[in-house]
Amino acid sequence: MFVAIKEQHKGVDVCINNAGLSHPEPLLSGKTSAWKNIMDVNVLALSICTREAYQSMKERNVDDGHIININSLCGHKVIPFADFHLYTATKYAVTALTEGLRQELRAEKTHIRATSISPGLVATEFISRASSKNPDEVAAFYATTKSLKTKDIASTVTYILSTSPHVQVCAYFQSVWT
Numbered sequence: 414m415f416v417a418i419k420e421q422h423k424g425v426d427v428c429i430n431n432a433g434l435s436h437p438e439p440l441l442s443g444k445t446s447a448w449k450n451i452m453d454v455n456v457l458a459l460s461i462c463t464r465e466a467y468q469s470m471k472e473r474n475v476d477d478g479h480i481i482n483i484n485s486l487c488g489h490k491v492i493p494f495a496d497f498h499l500y501t502a503t504k505y506a507v508t509a510l511t512e513g514l515r516q517e518l519r520a521e522k523t524h525i526r527a528t529s530i531s532p533g534l535v536a537t538e539f540i541s542r543a544s545s546k547n548p549d550e551v552a553a554f555y556a557t558t559k560s561l562k563t564k565d566i567a568s569t570v571t572y573i574l575s576t577s578p579h580v581q582v583c584a585y586f587q588s589v590w591t
């Protein structure tokens with residue numbers, strides 16, 4: 414993907430690590446293959462894209478780039494839902510990876526920024542893919558549970574990209590579970 418980006422657009426200035434998933438596989442009974450898939454996408458792919466984006470910025474002397482990780486409230490609090498415990502571990506990893514990235518960027522004396530955005534529940538396809546609920550149960554869940562809209566997350570990303578270089582934004586969204 415990064416080779417194709419280089420050919421078509423020269424490189425990456427902003428990387429938003431959004432891809433993420435979960436499977437309803439609790440810690441006491443879940444399938445190893447499902448856990449590996451969650452780790453691959455939520456932790457490894459995010460780390461690979463971060464490394465490739467940084468290298469792309471570095472080779473083109475881009476000093477005002479930005480790497481934004483779409484984290485979750487699950488990156489800061491363990492919610493009482495067994496289906497999401499392995500997912501929660503990967504989002505805690507995203508919290509650590511964002512802070513580690515910030516420290517490495519600082520050591521490199523670059524002004525490329527690292528940001529983590531931690532939404533609570535957002536109305537997307539996430540729950541229908543990640544839980545064992547059937548479509549009617551998912552619809553009932555969203556009808557009775559307060560959720561953010563995707564435009565709330567998009568506005569947050571736009572705001573963060575527009576802030577001055579010295580500003581560090583800490584974006585947590587209130588959740589029904591906190």
Ligand SMILES: NC(=O)c1ccc[n+]([C@@H]2O[C@H](COP(=O)([O-])OP(=O)(O)OC[C@H]3O[C@@H](n4cnc5c(N)ncnc54)[C@H](OP(=O)(O)O)[C@@H]3O)[C@@H](O)[C@H]2O)c1
Pocket residue numbers: 430431432433434454483484485486531532533534535536537538539540542
């Ligand atoms: N929805 C929530 O309540 C919520 C709350 C907090 C944080 N988040 C986080 O928000 C991010 C986006 O999730 P979402 O809510 O938009 O869920 P979603 O509707 O299920 O979308 C997930 C996205 O991840 C992509 N993806 C999954 N596996 C992939 C893979 N192997 N390779 C490439 N792309 C892959 C999907 O691409 P395809 O469509 O092509 O499969 C899709 O674009 C995730 O990191 C999630 O953890 C979501």
